[in-house]
Amino acid sequence: MFRNRVQLKSILSAMLIAASFTPAMLSAQKASPVAPRRELVESVVREAYDKFKDDMSGKNADYIPYLAQVDSKMFGIAVVTTDNQVLTLGDVKYSFSIQSISKVFTLALAMEELGADKVFEKIGSEPTGRPFNSPLAVVDMPTHTGNPLVNAGAIATTSLISGKNAAEKWNKILDFYSRAAGEKLALIDEVYKSEAATNTGNKALSYLLAKYDRIYADPFESVDVYTKQCSVGVNATQLARMGATLANNGVNPATGEQVIKRENVPEILSTMTMAGLYDGSGGWAWHVGLPAKSGVGGGIVAIAPGKGAIAVFAPPLDEAGNSVKAQKVIDYVAQRLNYNLYSPSSVGLK
Numbered sequence: 001m002f003r004n005r006v007q008l009k010s011i012l013s014a015m016l017i018a019a020s021f022t023p024a025m026l027s028a029q030k031a032s033p034v035a036p037r038r039e040l041v042e043s044v045v046r047e048a049y050d051k052f053k054d055d056m057s058g059k060n061a062d063y064i065p066y067l068a069q070v071d072s073k074m075f076g077i078a079v080v081t082t083d084n085q086v087l088t089l090g091d092v093k094y095s096f097s098i099q100s101i102s103k104v105f106t107l108a109l110a111m112e113e114l115g116a117d118k119v120f121e122k123i124g125s126e127p128t129g130r131p132f133n134s135p136l137a138v139v140d141m142p143t144h145t146g147n148p149l150v151n152a153g154a155i156a157t158t159s160l161i162s163g164k165n166a167a168e169k170w171n172k173i174l175d176f177y178s179r180a181a182g183e184k185l186a187l188i189d190e191v192y193k194s195e196a197a198t199n200t201g202n203k204a205l206s207y208l209l210a211k212y213d214r215i216y217a218d219p220f221e222s223v224d225v226y227t228k229q230c231s232v233g234v235n236a237t238q239l240a241r242m243g244a245t246l247a248n249n250g251v252n253p254a255t256g257e258q259v260i261k262r263e264n265v266p267e268i269l270s271t272m273t274m275a276g277l278y279d280g281s282g283g284w285a286w287h288v289g290l291p292a293k294s295g296v297g298g299g300i301v302a303i304a305p306g307k308g309a310i311a312v313f314a315p316p317l318d319e320a321g322n323s324v325k326a327q328k329v330i331d332y333v334a335q336r337l338n339y340n341l342y343s344p345s346s347v348g349l350k
């Protein structure tokens with residue numbers, strides 16, 4: 001029936017890809033006027049998957065030993081729209097460590113607890129233009145305000161979370177992430193142990209913050225809670241749903257829960273634009289025009305406000321610590337779907 005094995009293989013792989021698209025869940029919240037058409041997103045995501053699946057440029061993070069041995073070939077794409085359509089393709093069941101993408105949600109939690117103004121006063125939201133682990137990101141700022149998405153600012157943000165001890169803060173963070181994902185998330189213990197054994201740089205940053213009075217709990221305890229939050233496991237679908245919660249005014253599109261106050265969403269998204277991809281943020285804004293956040297675990301989530309979120313998992317990273325394949329896929333999809341936030345045509349202006 002099949003002329004050759006190659007033909008059989010490509011038919012089987014097309015069937016597998018088709019089968020992995022999950023049907024839209026029926027619990028959709030009220031429809032967004034700008035939520036995208038399913039067939040369109042489906043075909044564009046498929047194109048992107050095929051176009052980039054063999055691109056192996058970049059290299060796994062290795063400063064956290066666990067991450068160096070994650071299979072570099074894994075590749076998953078998930079889209080969750082504000083009306084809760086769910087589209088998935090590739091390795092979307094694998095639980096990878098959320099890493100720096102966690103910083104967005106700890107920022108959101110700090111804003112829930114303290115209000116946006118207090119967080120801005122204590123942490124700030126200036127683009128640092130520096131690598132994610134930069135001590136200069138702390139030293140350079142004349143007022144010593146920072147950015148909650150680079151390690152130093154993120155550790156300071158974690159230190160703002162209330163709780164009578166580290167365990168209570170950590171549980172609160174994990175519960176908040178789970179509500180954003182619409183599913184119970186858990187720590188990947190091996191990632192935590194691997195990172196905790198090697199995070200001397202982050203410990204140094206916490207003491208540098210202390211020198212400027214810019215950490216608000218015990219420095220090492222704050223690094224430990226931060227290390228745990230970075231070691232939370234998510235799959236691409238869960239990550240896309242966390243992003244879709246931001247795209248949907250803070251309401252999780254699957255559960256209907258208002259997880260993040262709607263008035264905090266614009267500040268969170270603008271912070272992602274400033275520093276979501278670190279020293280790659282300017283180029284990203286120029287080319288793609290969507291708030292996004294990367295993690296050295298290989299995930300990136302990008303938000304199209306009002307429309308939805310796309311999460312891509314592919315471990316090899318560029319020099320700035322951002323997944324190479326994820327950037328290419330999101331760029332491709334955002335261009336084809338006309339999602340660039342800075343383009344007036346993205347909201348229908350002809």
Ligand code: DON
Pocket residue numbers: 098099100101132133151195202227230294295296297320321322
């Ligand atoms: O603190 C660290 O270095 C890691 N836990 C997180 C860094 C990270 O994900 C940078 N993002 N691309």
